[in-house]
Amino acid sequence: MRALAVLAFLLAFLPGLAGAVQPDEVLADPALESRAREISKGLRCLVCQNESIDESNATLARDLRLLVRERLVGGDSNAEVLDFVVQRYGDFVLLSPPVRPSTWLLWYGPFGLLLAGAIAAVFYLRAQRRPAAVAEPELTGEERRRIEALLADEDRNS
Amino acid sequence: MTRRLVYLLPLVLFLGVVAYFAVGLTRDPQKLPSTMIDRPAPEFALPPLLDSVPGLATADLKGQVALVNVFASWCAPCRVEHPILTGLARDGVTIFGINQKDKPEPAKRFLANLGNPYTRVGVDADGRASIDWGVYGVPETYVIDREGHVRYRHVGALTARDVSEKIRPMLRELSR
Numbered sequence: 001m002r003a004l005a006v007l008a009f010l011l012a013f014l015p016g017l018a019g020a021v022q023p024d025e026v027l028a029d030p031a032l033e034s035r036a037r038e039i040s041k042g043l044r045c046l047v048c049q050n051e052s053i054d055e056s057n058a059t060l061a062r063d064l065r066l067l068v069r070e071r072l073v074g075g076d077s078n079a080e081v082l083d084f085v086v087q088r089y090g091d092f093v094l095l096s097p098p099v100r101p102s103t104w105l106l107w108y109g110p111f112g113l114l115l116a117g118a119i120a121a122v123f124y125l126r127a128q129r130r131p132a133a134v135a136e137p138e139l140t141g142e143e144r145r146r147i148e149a150l151l152a153d154e155d156r157n158s
Numbered sequence: 159m160t161r162r163l164v165y166l167l168p169l170v171l172f173l174g175v176v177a178y179f180a181v182g183l184t185r186d187p188q189k190l191p192s193t194m195i196d197r198p199a200p201e202f203a204l205p206p207l208l209d210s211v212p213g214l215a216t217a218d219l220k221g222q223v224a225l226v227n228v229f230a231s232w233c234a235p236c237r238v239e240h241p242i243l244t245g246l247a248r249d250g251v252t253i254f255g256i257n258q259k260d261k262p263e264p265a266k267r268f269l270a271n272l273g274n275p276y277t278r279v280g281v282d283a284d285g286r287a288s289i290d291w292g293v294y295g296v297p298e299t300y301v302i303d304r305e306g307h308v309r310y311r312h313v314g315a316l317t318a319r320d321v322s323e324k325i326r327p328m329l330r331e332l333s334r
Contacts, residue, residue, distance in 0.1 A: 046190065046294035046295075047294060047295065059259065059285075060285075060294055063284075063285050063286075063289060064289070067286075067289060086193075087193060088193060088200075088289060088290060088291075088292040089190070089193065089292050089294065090190060090191060090192075090193040090292070092190055105174075105175065105178050106178070106182075109171075109174075109175045109178065110175070112171060113168060113171050113172055113175060116167045116168040116171050117168045119164060119167070120164050120165050120167060120168050123161055123164045123165070124165065127161065
């Protein structure tokens, strides 16, 4: 009994289950309802902006949840429902930005950067590993004579 | 020499990404562009709120340059911008109203107390027409051209400055 109470308490804090969907909004068909929940989670509530309409208590979010369900009952596919909303509110209503030429940099930019970094690293490491190409210059006759003189000097002093 | 350039490549790319994000992040996320700019206004037909003032439908938007203002009696910023709308109406600007998700009695009282700047007022009781317009914050004001195309959207209460710097020049331009 106690374990059950604890479980219920913990479940109440699970964000996934704590949507803002009101009982009167829920569809009779569980399959459609779960599709509606999935779609709602990807749609931004434009009033509160960083919540999905599934989580938001704003009136607009509720209206959009009802609209999503209405379209699903009317036979729309998930993509058609999303299109319907995007037509009215623009790409911003999608919590995950669509992949298209204007957003390529957003989606692929960081990977491009990583790749460029890797290429530069490979070039750098290769250059490091290559043995020094320039040979040490030979001593000139004059230098050799001076060294010998110095060494001879040292021998005499010790 | 080529090796130098290869070393510089990540830096150049990084700066590119920084510039891209810098532009994106300085945009005000509260100011969303309307998806309907330069497109025909959505199909809708709303019943009248008052006996003396007709309702509003898509066909009514054609034939003159006009403002469409989404308002409600429960919306405080609507009261703030109301004197500006009445001022525009006094100067001969055609303003159509969409009364969004309101009850008839308070809505009528709102117009009776503050004055009615609207040539037509449509009642959008369930907010569906507003969704078709892409309304996400009340009040919103749209500039409509003679062909019934949406040319501009303003979200939030209109200020005197918005009107003098944006709305009036735009109306003048479109009325030419």
